[in-house]
Amino acid sequence: MSTQIQEFAKRLKLSWIREHYQEIEATSNEEYLLKLFEKEIEQREERKTNLLLTQASLPKVNGKPFDWKDIVLTAGLSSEDLLNGVFMEQQENLIFYGGVGAGKTYLATLIGLNAIQRYGKAVKFYTAASLVNRLLEANEKGNLNKLFKQIEKLDLLILDELGYIPLHKQGAELLFQVISMCYETKSIIITTNLQFGQWNHVFGDPILTEAVIDRLIHHSHLIVFKGDSYRYKESIIQN
Ligand SMILES: Nc1ncnc2c1ncn2[C@@H]1O[C@H](COP(=O)(O)OP(=O)(O)O)[C@@H](O)[C@H]1O
Ligand SMILES: [Mg+2]
CATH class of the missing domain: 1.10.287 (Helix Hairpins)
Structure with missing residues (x-):
């Protein structure tokens, strides 16, 4: 039996x-x-x-609680809301702006982890450069649609470090396609060290830049990270 x-x-x-x-x-x-x-x-x-x-390929986290002291939230959005991914309910986006080591990647990762563990959401973490490389590679091999389909299945796309490297024309256009595809259907978290006025240096073309910002800003929350580098602070404390 x-x-x-x-x-x-x-x-x-x-x-x-x-x-x-x-x-x-x-x-x-x-x-x-x-x-x-x-x-x-x-x-x-x-x-x-x-x-x-x-x-999701999220970066490893060290388990330390997040310190909100130097984070400027938009009105009506609490730190709890952020960690609980409330913005995802309306397919809103988050823009994390601030200097190096201020906790942008860490917070984006914590939000991604919660979205998966608490709500079973599909999340994917890329650096902007790595996504652009994937897109260019897929385009060359003729399987761009497959990559687009994977992205389409996501609830949350995390694009880390936008602005660290200028993008080539085709890379910028492909990234724009991804951002357009996500518009009003899923949430994006973008971390950046550049103000919107400087995004032109990343996307290269003012019209494309405006179109990107337009799609992202509509339904988004700007979170400013004002702290000095945490790594730097910790290294001072330890030495
Ligand atoms: N607000 C914070 N609260 C707790 N830890 C932080 C905070 N900001 C930074 N850290 C620590 O410093 C490290 C570097 O931060 P990171 O998120 O990589 O900075 P950024 O992405 O803004 O350059 C993190 O892995 C984390 O350990
Ligand atoms: Mg970072």
Whole structure:
């Protein structure tokens, strides 16, 4: 009988039940079934979360609580809202602006982690440069559509370090396509060290820059990171 149970569980894709059904103790049929279902669901959710985490390629975090002291939030958006990804409910965007080491990447990563772990959202982290490279490469190989489809499935796209390197014409245009594709259908977090007035240096072309900013700013929150470099502060404290 047990081989048949295992066979049926396999056909029904109940992998936890297939391996562990004998370990469950219960005093009634109902309780037994309930416990089986509970465990199966629990394991499925865990697997889904792990998959989402792998796909997101978020940077590692050190587990330190986030220090909000030097972060300027927009009205009506609390730090809790940010961490809970409330902006994602309306497909709004976040622009993180500030100097190096002020916590932009760290906060974007924490928001991404929460979105996955608390809400099962699909997240992807790229540096702007790495996404542009992927886009150019995919375009050259003729599988741009495949990459676009992957991006289309996301709830949250994190674009880190926009502005550190100027983009070539084609790269800028492809990045614009991605930003347009995300417009009003998903959320983007962009971290940057450049004010909007200087984005021209990244995108190269004033019309394209205006179009990018237009799509991003509409439905977005600007968060300013005013702190000095945290790494620098910590290295002073430690020495
Ligand atoms: N506000 C903050 N609260 C806690 N840790 C911070 C904060 N800002 C920076 N850090 C620490 O400094 C490191 C560097 O910050 P990072 O997010 O990479 O800066 P940025 O992306 O703005 O250059 C982080 O990994 C984190 O450990
Ligand atoms: Mg950073």
